Amino acid sequence: MSTDPLDGVEEGPAWWDHEAGPVVRPYMVTGGRVRPVTVDFDLITYLVATATLAADTPSPEHQAILALTQEPRAVAEVASRVDLPLGVVRVLLCDLLSDGLIARYDPPPTDHLPNVETLQAVIHGLRAL
């Protein structure tokens, strides 16, 4: 598929400007997959790359995530910085996870509030801002 899709198209003002949205729909990046294959990722799950850029990493988007997570970053931050919808990013993260290229660090269990020590640390930290 090396045919230039614009071959034969008359010169003129581009219709595929920013307002028109991405020419490639977001879920093309994931090969049409809309749900993570195995696990879900909380918005504040931290991700850390366990490898530097792998030569056989599937796509530029996977590469971008690996580059970003060379230092620990939350899922929401990764999604925002690679400028892809969360659902897309979650699918890509699943790929990286199953290839052993990233590690995930989940927030504490969701069914109870943080302990007293943690809350006091937060109050102390906010006061010091």
Place this chain on the structure above:
Amino acid sequence: MDSVRSETAPVPQALKILVAGGFGAGKTTLVGAVSEIAPLRTEEVLTTAGVGTDDTTGVATKTTTTVAMDFGRITINPSLVLYLFGTPGQNRFWFLWDELATGALGAVVLADTRRLADSFAAIDYFEQRNTPFVIAVNCFDNDQRYTAEQVREALDVDGHVPVLLTDARDRMSVKNVLITLVEHVLTMVRSSVPA
């Protein structure tokens, strides 16, 4: 779970606080006032097929909507990071709230006295979920037309829920809102644990 504990990479514990309120109440402004980074935006593409309706007509009713959430970050210390998420303003995206609210430390309901009714949905939601929350009345341009007590009465919230006046643009004022919220959570945690 595939969680791994690494000995080398220091990964902080992350906590999240939600900032809810009607459209234009100043949620992103509030986040920006205390965040150490310019508020970031993350988006979700939703296919809202038959949401809230009996969907018998199939694909024709499917629409794709992009819902944006703005968020900011406060590093409390090297092992503790606080994320502030502005919830999508439109009420029809409740299901996104569920994901946001899961595991949240608490919430700030940002109320606009010109449109108090806009806060009802958020208040009901957090009450039902037992998510600790405070009500921050955003006073635009020092326009304090109502006292905190008048707002409490108008919103009919429980006496233990803190209600305070704030200026969403002012760092110290927003800091105070967040401290009030976490102190409120602390009180709840303490009262639920047998001494």
